[in-house]
Amino acid sequence: MATYLYCILAPARAEALRADLMGIGGATVRSLVVPEAAGLEAWVATIVDARFRVTGDALAKLALLHNEVVDAALATGRTPLPARFATCFADDAACIADLAKRYAELHAGLERVANAVEMAVLLVPTNGSRPAGDSRPLRDEPSAGRRYLEVVRKRTRNEEQLRIAAEQLAARVTAAVKGIVRGETRVLSPQLLSIAHLVGRADLQRYRDTLAGVTPGPQFKILVAGPRAPYSFATD
């Protein structure tokens, strides 16, 4: 048995944890108040096995269950600090001891995200902007080696151009929402450029309206997702 930590919240007010909220393994989520940390509240559950033996799809499902609980915390109107997925303690006492030890840092984190949510802006290349991709040469084709290298070089050049264009668009997005957002992080992957923004709850409509005014051009589509818990801003 172990205590699984979902998220941490500022000292409890009236909003209560739903009694029927269940998380990973169907375990009921409990609220753990930490008097040694000025009443800091942790949402936890008792799980049977703290060792997550998972493959891809199962990993994704567990992560979504983790997020459902964190989302429920966000829905109370308070903004939680999400714990890293699969954070477990031997028991409640061990969890409380560690939270108390880290109180100053956790308090600063909660202050940073208070009354805010995370929004995601995804810059997705449109089909037309993806490199057409010359076909690979056949093995017995004359000059197959040279043509293969040319194909690779062309693909690399196209991808680099797309990356530069994505970063230019990201810079326009950043400039547009500057003054509205409290923080920003970026993650570049082969599929897209993802920007996370920390946005005050009261500023959400202005944020959405501002983004709607950013024209992505023919190479990209802009997807806006959220609100979600501030995973990207849980640490400095």
Next chain:
Amino acid sequence: MMPNAPDDDEMAEHHLVLGDLLNRVLDKGVVISGQVTISIADIDLLAVDLKLVLASVQTALERYDSAQNGDISLLHSGSRKG
């Protein structure tokens, strides 16, 4: 009456948003001292449809390399941030 199936674009967008969320959930969040253990049985994560997850898994594997611990056990010390 059956509802209309979402078109391919809508589906693709849904997967991208979901993949981005999973990437954040798996790779971000406050690290408390305590134990974070993710054991990946057969490391067949290439089967994952949501490719963004792979970046997080790669992070896990890199940590595993430095931990050299049998299973992929991520032991976070109190001083570690991520």
